[in-house]
Amino acid sequence: MIRNLSKSFNDTIVFQDFSLDIGFGKIYCILGPSGCGKTTLLRMIAELETYDKGSIDLRGKSVSYIFQESRLLPWKTVKSNLELVCSKKEMKKIDEYLEIMELKDYSNSYPRELSGGMKQRVSIIRAFIYSHDILLMDEPFQALDIKLKEKLLKEVYILHKEVNNTIISVTHDIEEALFLGDEIIMLSQKPGEIIDRITIDIPREKRANNKEISFLKEKILKF
Numbered sequence: 001m002i003r004n005l006s007k008s009f010n011d012t013i014v015f016q017d018f019s020l021d022i023g024f025g026k027i028y029c030i031l032g033p034s035g036c037g038k039t040t041l042l043r044m045i046a047e048l049e050t051y052d053k054g055s056i057d058l059r060g061k062s063v064s065y066i067f068q069e070s071r072l073l074p075w076k077t078v079k080s081n082l083e084l085v086c087s088k089k090e091m092k093k094i095d096e097y098l099e100i101m102e103l104k105d106y107s108n109s110y111p112r113e114l115s116g117g118m119k120q121r122v123s124i125i126r127a128f129i130y131s132h133d134i135l136l137m138d139e140p141f142q143a144l145d146i147k148l149k150e151k152l153l154k155e156v157y158i159l160h161k162e163v164n165n166t167i168i169s170v171t172h173d174i175e176e177a178l179f180l181g182d183e184i185i186m187l188s189q190k191p192g193e194i195i196d197r198i199t200i201d202i203p204r205e206k207r208a209n210n211k212e213i214s215f216l217k218e219k220i221l222k223f
Contacts, residue, residue: 001020001021001022001056001057001058001059002018002019002020002021002045002054002055002056002057003019003054003055003056003057004017004018004019004053004054004055005017005018005019005044005051005053005054005055005056006018006051006052006053006054007037007040007044007049007051007052008052012190013190013191014037014040014190014191014192015037015040015041015051015191015192016191017054018041018054018191018192018193018194020185020194022166022168023166024061024133024134024166025164025165025166026166026167026182026183027157027160027166027167027169027180027181027182027183028166028167028168028169028181028182028183028184028185029169029170029171029176029177029180029181029183029184029185030168030169030170030171030184030185030187031170031171031172031174031177031184031185031186031187031220032170032172032186032187032188032189032192033172033189034172035189035190036187036188036189036190036192037187037190037191037192038138038139038170038171038172038187038192039138039139039170041170041192042065042136042138042168042170044056045058045063045134045136045168046063046065046136048065058133058134061132061133061134061166062131062132062133062134063132063133063134063135063136064127064128064130064132064134064135064136065127065135065136065137065138066123066124066127066135066136066137066138066140067123067138067140068138068139068140068142068143070111070116070119070120070122070123071123072111072119072122072123072126073111074110074111074112075110076110077107077108077109077110078098078103078106078107078108078109078110078111078114078122079094079098079107079108081111081122081126082094082097082098082122082125082126082129085126085129085130086129086130087131090129090130090131093129094107094125094129095107097125097128097129097159098125100155100158100159101121101122101124101125101155102121103118103121103122103125106118116143116144117144117145117148117152120140120141120143120144120152121152121155123140124140124152124155124156124159125159128159128162128163128165132165133165133166134165134166134167134168135160135165135166135167135168136167136168136169137156137167137168137169137170138170139170139171139172141153141171141173141176142171142173149176150179153176153179153180154204156180157180157204167180169181174217174220174221175217178200178207178213178216178217179204179207181200182199182200183197183198183199183200184196184197184198184200184216184220185197186198186220186223195223196223198216198219198220200213200216
């Protein structure tokens with residue numbers, strides 16, 4: 001997918017000859033310290049950022065993106081914001097996804113009438129309802145409290161199983177990566193290198209208070 005990628009900002013080398021392969025239909029969590037280039041990597045995959053050399057080959061796959069902030073149009077209702085990215089075929093999914101995210105009663109509300117968590121849920125629906133193969137998530141849960149974050153992670157997984165997409169999520173939250181990921185890709189500080197890839201085969205519903213998950217957490221904390 002990514003071959004010999006290099007990226008610098010002025011004199012700061014973010015990536016140098018960086019390569020990454022992923023399969024499709026799985027959830028990959030890219031875990032690393034703040035400032036290691038996680039967001040830059042997503043932006044390059046989404047063609048929102050240029051790179052100096054190397055290549056990114058998505059094999060013709062389409063991309064959707066969830067940003068750290070909701071980016072909803074304030075003059076449109078929740079439902080109208082979602083309809084903007086829908087084809088006629090996808091329109092019927094709006095009510096279904098609003099139901100999954102417990103937002104059906106707010107379909108005619110405006111963004112200013114929603115809490116931060118509710119706006120982010122709308123952003124998640126918008127990303128999933130847009131026809132795509134790969135979903136890029138740039139720490140969309142970082143400003144949320146723990147209980148709401150756990151709830152949204154479960155809902156993202158439900159939607160992932162519904163559409164069978166590939167998710168590449170960047171985070172510095174170990175707990176989030178251990179719950180959501182099929183595989184965790186650990187990055188070093190700049191220039192970013194892969195220092196480990198950890199596959200998790202444990203079903204999501206069995207990951208809480210699991211000895212193997214606790215072991216993996218301890219392993220990650222040692223890096």
